[in-house]
Amino acid sequence: MATALVARLRRALPRMTRRRAAGAGAVALVLIAALAVVLVPRPASYRVSDAMLTVRSGPDGNTPVRLDTRYYAPKSGRPVPAVLLAHGFGGTKETVGEDAKTLADRGYAVLTWTARGFGRSGDKIHLNAPDYEVRDAQRLLDWLATRPEVRQDGPGDPRVGVVGGSYGGGLALMLAGLDRRVDAIVPMITWNDLSRAFLPDAGGGAPVDGVFKRAWAGLFFGSGSAGPGGQTGIAGSGSGATGPGPGGIGAPDGVDPTCGRFAEDVCRAYLSIATTGRGTPAGVDLLRRSSPATVLDRITAPTLLIQGLADSLFPLTEADANAAGIAAHGTPVRVAWFTGGHDGGAGPQTDQDRLKFLTAQWLDHYLKGEGPVPSTGFTWSRISGFDALDRGYVTNGYQTDRYPGLAGSGTTIVELSGPPQPAANPPAGTPAALSSIPLAGALSSFVNGVVRDVPGQHADFVSAPVERPLEIAGAPRVSIRAASPTGSAVLFLKLYDVAPDGTASLPGGQVAPVRLTGLPADIAEAGPVTVTLPGVVRRIEAGHRLRVTVATADQAYAGPVEPTVYTVALGDGRLTVPTISGTPIASPAAVWRWVLLGLVVALAVGLAVVLFVARRRRRAPRTRVDDAYADVPLVVRGLRKAYADGFVAVSRVDFEVRRGQVVGLLGPNGAGKTTTLRVLMGLTRPTAGDALVFGHRLTPGAPVLSRIGALVEGPGFLPHLTGLENLRMYWRSTGRAAGDARFPEALEIAGLGESVHRKVRTYSHGMRQRLAIAQAMLGLPELLVLDEPTDGLDPPQIAEMRRVLRRYATDGRAVLVSSHLLAEVEQTCTDVVVVHKGEVVAAGPVDQIVGESPSVQLDVSDVDAAAAVLDRLGVRSVAADGAGLVVDVNGTPRSELVAELVRAGVGVDRVVPRRRLEDAFLALVGESSRGSGDR
Amino acid sequence: MSATDVAAGRRPGATGAAAGYRPGATLSVRAEWRRQLSRRRTQVALGFMVLLPLIVLAAFQFGNGGDDTNGGGEFGSMVDLATTGGLNFTLFTIFVSASFLLVVVVALFCGDTVASEASWGSLRYLLAIPVPRSRLLGVKLVVALGYSALSLLLLAGTALTVGTLRYGWHPLRSTIAADLSPGQGVLRLLAVLGYLAVGLLVVAGLAFLLSVATDAPLGAVGGAVLLSILSSILDQITALGVLRNLLPTHFSSAWLGLLSTPVQLDDVVKGAISGIAYAAVFWSLAWWRFLRKDIVS
Incomplete structure (x- = not known):
């Protein structure tokens, strides 16, 4: 576009001088340089190497x-943190590639790997069990401790942080709890207690x-399907935050078709x-074994917890529990919420930028x-709304000094x-009811129409319209009876x-399931139960109502099968x-x-300076x-015009x-008459020489031009106005007093009669010509410059025009006619x-020149x-x-000449x-233009 | 034609100007305003600005019962909401005109103004008055921008009037934010108009530059519209990445952000920077060109 514009401008400026060409060239160079900076990739600051590492792990x-x-090793020589x-879940080392590159560019040695049970890694999925996945990660810390380019805190103790989202976030917490060598962790959208999450x-x-979270559990377990792979959230790098990605749980030959990997x-x-839709003690024990809740008291690594607001899998309560558990032992914890999550994806760009910044800072x-x-x-x-340009969401970020928890x-x-x-x-x-669709993206939680109660x-319980906007942030509580x-x-x-x-919208697309037991059959006897609703961030505008809906079934959960x-x-x-x-x-x-x-101020100042300079120059x-x-x-002196x-x-x-x-040019x-007159009107700048009007040098816009009335290159009128309106509008443009215009005289010269009230569009060529001459005479200028004034006039009008011009030149005025x-x-x-071919070939009074030859x-x-x-x-x-002879008689009487012959x-x-x-003219004009040169 | 007449004109001041001539008094804004107002194209353009809301209103009246889904997105929601009140009707009218109609109208006023004088031949007579060239451009630009602004206000004003008469004075509704009270809605509407005006400065600048560079009014107007369309097309190509931010029309729909609560100003600000910067460049080039130009038309 930019270069096309330059090209367009180049065409728009037809006469390209060398200086202009140089200027345009400079502009083009700058643009190309800017493009090069934007488009040419910089060389990576790291080396990437893939390896199949065999680690000794297991119980x-x-x-x-x-x-x-995959290891991203820094190129710089000195040791860096890792x-x-x-x-x-369901991802591989590939799915975090973009985030790894971002971190490597920031100067970290980054080690990514495919967890056991996924991709090309061996063994099976143990759900971040301490004896399996966590121990694998400890062996990777051992490996980092051997790397010369990784900074070491002590023998066998690398300086290392653990970053991960969801399944990876759980690992970060578990590893930090079980291995004191970890120096900082950034767990994102992950769980505290897996049994409570499901x-x-x-x-x-x-x-x-x-209440069993059936949809999510099934999604995880589903053979051949994959979880939200690589959702780490820090880079939002298109690593597939939404939708099942490739590289899922493969089912290699010989593997149990029920259990997959x-x-x-x-x-x-x-x-x-x-099968039953109910928890079992053994199952809950297994899930708790894979939960950070068991190791929080041992985490000493400063922890940045990032949790999503559109996340029905691991809601805010999970991060809340993690934050409380870690902070209870004095470890620095920071909590950040963003508008994405397992349902909402990576979130809008503003959120991604904020999380990236927080992670890097941490x-x-x-x-x-x-x-x-x-x-x-x-x-x-x-x-806060849709982004007007990329159709995503726009979020507003807020902060406080202290994490207040979900309460x-x-x-209010x-x-x-x-x-x-x-x-x-x-x-x-x-x-x-369909309240949330796992992985459907933020739309399910925000746009009306998706949420549907049967x-x-x-049962609905509605509030009165709120009087003032209400900024909800956290988990509301309500008590119900059933x-x-x-x-x-x-x-x-x-x-x-x-x-x-x-229209009702369900913030975050979230549902609070509750199982009540020991209920009476009669509502009058039922006691209140306090239910904590899902954590949300929402501004309830004034005039809106809040509604608590208590539904009996939800597609995402397993409820009782008996109708009741x-x-x-x-x-x-x-x-x-x-x-x-x-x-x-x-x-x-x-x-x-x-x-x-700054731009506005700069332009205002620039404009003021230009106006000031222009005014000074005009005054001088x-x-x-x-x-x-x-x-x-x-007076025209040595005038030259070369294009x-x-x-x-x-x-x-x-x-x-x-x-x-009355001077005739x-x-x-093509002799140069019109060009000369253009210079006289200030339309063209002469290449050399000048013209003086009453001693004032003529330049474009010189005030002395106001003493010249002109007709050059034909009439120029606004075709939609009448002749009279044109003259009046022209005179108004001069800014001079209307009385100075002498409209009656001018109109008399034009001789248009009643036609002066007709639109100029309807005029004949001659009528326009006469109107143009009248316009030139408005104000009776001291010098009248007329270019081919009789063009289009009929013989009587020509004769009249001659008289007018001769009379005009009396009283000290002058006329120049070409x-x-x-x-x-x-x-x-x-x-x-x-003039001929741009030069004066003869000049003088007509009498002298026209006289007897x-x-x-x-x-x-x-x-x-x-x-x-x-x-x-x-x-x-x-x-x-x-057929004849032209003879210079040299004093010999013509009669004698004839007598002799x-x-x-x-x-x-x-x-x-x-x-x-005639001699002079014909000598100039020659044969070529005799036809046009005489009438 | 007596001797006193000549004597009256023979009082050359320091500048040698004729009596009563002052450069600053030539071609006043008022004179140029009337000059342009007398033109049929000005009257038609302004008339159409009044007519369009009426046509849209009539279309809504006739179009009852059509239940085809209209594509969804914020456009669909605008159609759905257009008949909920005068403010929403105005918003819809602006929305449908912003991307093309207003571009054409602004290009017409700013692109035609100098080029048409050149094509009639009246430009040389104005310059021979003499109207100083800078002043000529300045007055022409001010008047062209004035008519552009008038068009915008006429469009919005008519839409607000007929929309309110037909659909009532209700809060401004949108799908992305809470309803805005009518008073607040009018303010937002004015802000939207203001942003549109700033965004259209790009077209105004380009059209004016072309108007100075060519003698063909159609070329100047069409050129500005075509380049504007080209920019919109390039803006659709996401592969251009950040380069799209340089396109003059990239931020043209940022005014939608003015409808949310709180107002999203980031893109509006960037759009304003883009509009003002481009206009400043184009106008500077126009001045630079015109002050050095040989008028040969």
Whole structure:
């Protein structure tokens, strides 16, 4: 585009001088250089090497397992800290490639590997079990301890951080808890207690009685399908944050088709839970074994916890529990929320940038020792709308000094109302409300229409419209009562934001499942149960309502299969909403506001300077007045005009127009008349020489031009206006007093009669010409310059025009008329300047030049005989001219000439005296333009 | 034509100007405004700005019951919301005109202004008055921008009037943010108009430069519109990456961000920088060119 623009400009500026070409060339060079900087890749600052490492791991610590690793080693010589970068469930070392490169570019030695059970690595999936995956990672730390380019804290103790998302985040926490060599961790969108994540109970019940998160569990386990691979979140590098990616759980030959690459105990636990939809003690134990909750008290590595707001798999409660557990032992913890997650993906660019910054800040301080101590405060963000340009979301970031937890730093009580309502539990949980679709992306949680509650299967409790905007950040709580004929119930609570028009949206797409037991059959006897709703960040606008919906089934969860009708009522009717007030994080784009301000100021100052300089220059006399010519209407001296393409229109023209004169500028077409007049009007700059009007040098826009009235190169009128309107509009443009215009005189000269009220568009050529002459005479300028004024006029009008021009030149005014018509100049002008090929060839009063010439044209019967006779007579020259002779008689009377010829027997048809002007003109014009040169 | 007449004109001041001539008084903004207003194209363009909202309104009236999905996205939502109130109707009208109609109108006013004088031949007579060239350009640009702004206001004003008469005075609604009270909505609408005006400065600058560079009014107007379209097309090619930020139309829809709460200003600011910078460059080139140009038309 930029270069095309230059090319376009180049065409738009037709006459390209060398200077302009140089300027355009410089612009093009700068643009090309800028492009080169943007487009040419920089050489990588690291070397990449792949290796299959065999590590000794397992419960006995000596079972070999082959791990597919990729190592990004820095090129710089001195030792640098290392980062273990773990991938998400179903991913491989490839899926974190972009993040690894980002970290390697920041100066870290990055080791990525494919966890056991995935990709080309050996063995089976043990779900981050301490004896398997965690021990593998410890062996990788051992390996890093042997690398010379990795900075060491002590023998066998590398300076290392662990970064990972989801499955990788769980590993980071587990490894930090089980190996003190880890110096910093950044676990993202990961779990605290895997049993609670898959068997949640928002009523606070134990996982063994939790509600099975069927959709997510099935997705993980599904043979041949893959989890959210490589979702580390720090780079948002298109590593497939949403949607199952390739490289999933393959099923190699000879592997149990039921369990795929899952370890046998993991597989058994899943099968038992998924079959019944209820937790089992053995299964819960296995899941807890793979949970950081068991090792939090041993984590000493500073921890940056990043959790997603659109995450129905590992909701905010998981990070909240991790943060509390780690911080309880004095380890620095920072919590950050972003608007993505397992459902929402990597989040918008602003969120990705913020997380990238936080991660880099955390690692740089705790691994490299660079930068100040990062705050242990809390940052989060809220979706504020669609991005207008890339159709993504825009988020606003906020921060506070302290992480307040899910209870918020303050609370607001919102009163809910609604009678006890029956809600039917459908058989086998179908049809069920669709509240979140795993991996569907943020749309499911934000855009209306996806969330759907099945009629008859839910109870609604609605608040009054909120009076002031409510900034929810955290997990609201509500108490409900329920009655069930079976004595137990599984309910799903949702908090909706209901707009005044009735559209409801479910922040984060999240549901709070709760299993209630020991319920009475009559609602009147039911006791209140407090339910913690999912953690959300949402601004409830004034006028919106909050609605708590209690549904009996949800497609993402396994509920009771028996059809039942529950009765649901409010407990105390109070919804406790956690709020938080933080300071907005200035967007890095805020710098552009200063750029805009600077630009506007710079332009204003620049414009002021230009105007000031221009005014100063206008005030200062442009040129000195040449007093010698102060009373001469026009003096043209040595005028030359050569165009940039080399064409010389006027090579040298000198003449004067004095008061009272009507000067004719006579020459054939192309002689340079019009170019000369253009210079006189300030339309063109002469190459050399100048023109003085009353002693003032003519330049484009010179004020003295106001004393010239002109018609050059034909009329120029606004075709949609009448003749009179055109004249009035023209005069208005001069800014001079209307009384000075002398419209009556001008109109009389134009002689258009009533036609002056017609649109110029309808005028004939001659009428326009007369109007143009009238326009030139407006204000009775002292010098009138008319280019071919009689063009298009009929003979009576021409005769009238001659009289007008002669009369105009009285009273001290002067007229300059250009024409290619000899007769016209002869009859109109007092003086004549003959130009040809850009040069003056004759000048003087018409009388002198037109007067009797010594030459005579003879048409004779015998040219040769006549020439012989005339030679004898002593005339000055004889030249043959077609059928006749042109003779310079040199004082010999014409009668004598004729008498001699007749006497010699030569017949004389015609004797025509020649005039000097004609001689001069014809000599110039020659044969070529005789036709156009005479009328 | 008496001797006193001549004497009256024979009072050469320091500049040698005729009596009553002052460079600063030539071709006043008012004179140029009337000059342009007398033109049919000005009247038609302004008239169309009034007519368009009426046409859109009529289309909505006739188009009842059509239940084809209109593509979704923010455009679909705008169509859905257009009939919910005068403010939303205005927003919709602006939305459908912003990408092309307003570009053409601004290109017309700014591209035609000097080139048409050149094509009529009246430019040389203005310069021979003499109207100083800088002043000529300045006045022409001010008037062209004035008519462009008037068009924008006429379009929005008519849409707001007929929309409010037909659909009532209701809050400004959008799918991405809470309803805005009518008072707040009017402010947002004005902000949107302001941003559109700044964004259209690119077209104004380009058209004006072309107007100075050519004698063909159609060439100047068409050239500016074509380059604007070209820029929009290139902007669709995501492979260009960050280079797209340099395209003059890249931020042309950033005004949508003005509808959210809180207002998203980042792209608006970048768009304003782009618009002002491009316009400044184009106008500087126009001045540079015109002050040195030989007027041969």
